[in-house]
Amino acid sequence: EAEVAQSPRxxxxxxxxxxxxxxxxxxGHATLYxxxxxxxxxxxxxxxxxxxxxxxxxxxxxxxxSAERLKGVDSTLKIQPAELGxxxxxxxxxxxxxxxxxxxxxxxxxxxx
Amino acid sequence: QKxxxxxxxxxxxxxxxxxxxNCTYSDRGSQSFFWYRQxxxxxxELIMFIYSNGDKEDGRFTAQLNKASQYVSLxxxxxxxxDSATYLCAVNPSGGNQFYFGTxxxxxxxx
Numbered sequence: 290e291a292e293v294a295q296s297p298r299x300x301x302x303x304x305x306x307x308x309x310x311x312x313x314x315x316x317g318h319a320t321l322y323x324x325x326x327x328x329x330x331x332x333x334x335x336x337x338x339x340x341x342x343x344x345x346x347x348x349x350x351x352x353x354x355s356a357e358r359l360k361g362v363d364s365t366l367k368i369q370p371a372e373l374g375x376x377x378x379x380x381x382x383x384x385x386x387x388x389x390x391x392x393x394x395x396x397x398x399x400x401x402x
Numbered sequence: 403q404k405x406x407x408x409x410x411x412x413x414x415x416x417x418x419x420x421x422x423x424n425c426t427y428s429d430r431g432s433q434s435f436f437w438y439r440q441x442x443x444x445x446x447e448l449i450m451f452i453y454s455n456g457d458k459e460d461g462r463f464t465a466q467l468n469k470a471s472q473y474v475s476l477x478x479x480x481x482x483x484x485d486s487a488t489y490l491c492a493v494n495p496s497g498g499n500q501f502y503f504g505t506x507x508x509x510x511x512x513x
Contacts, residue, residue, distance in 0.1 A: 331506055
């Protein structure tokens with residue numbers, strides 16, 4: 290069964306450092322999502338890609354966060370510099386097209402010290 | 403008002419009972435509705451989706467949608483301890499690409 294892959298699974302960093310997360314969606318899925326989930330809350334969308342284009346990044350803190358999906362396949366989410374409040378689970382999801390069922394990867398748990 | 407609201411719980415039911423999880427949404431034109439299960443420390447996994455008013459059954463799970471009242475529910479029959487998790491409701495609002503997630507309801511099934 291095809292799955293969304295993410296790495297690393299865990300990341301511990303100090304504040305002001307840079308971190309990067311990688312996601313490989315299910316093959317053939319055109320839409321890719323990055324979410325942030327703080328403990329006890331639901332996932333909140335950071336950025337949505339349709340192929341290589343950004344569809345929605347209205348909730349992405351663009352002063353420190355960036356995301357790319359250059360070839361419309363895998364994607365990278367970067368935080369620079371990391372802040373204590375960035376500690377959360379970062380989830381990647383993909384769907385065949387927008388508005389269709391989303392399938393989540395295992396997530397990257399980030400701890401900023 | 404949040405787009406999607408769920409009672410955070412915790413909800414406790416004995417093993418074998420029916421667990422009922424509820425979700426309300428604000429966008430009357432919302433078209434598609436999803437239930438995800440999330441075990442502690444893990445990512446959400448899809449249980450089922452529903453698009454039309456009424457009931458949709460899949461094994462021990464039944465999703466119920468009432469667009470007039472703007473709520474969607476999930477029933478789990480014959481609850482098992484392995485059903486203990488947080489259940490997330492997600493809604494795709496009208497004309498939008500984004501999914502909105504509720505904060506989740508924590509369910510504990512007591513053996």
